[in-house]
Ligand SMILES: [Zn+2]
């Protein structure tokens with residue numbers, strides 16, 4: 001699998017951390033359960049907490 005047009009380092013400065021759409025945590029800090037929980041929150045347009053492991 002090759003990605004010919006992917007820039008390797010040009011996107012670092014724009015938004016280094018992708019934040020979750022429904023909670024204030026970086027997507028990278030979600031575990032599998034947290035991802036599913038936040039996805040369900042997003043799908044249901046609900047406003048509730050999240051189950052991310054606190055850092
Ligand atoms: Zn989240």
Ligand SMILES: [Zn+2]
Pocket residue numbers: 020023024025050051052
């Ligand atoms: Zn969260």
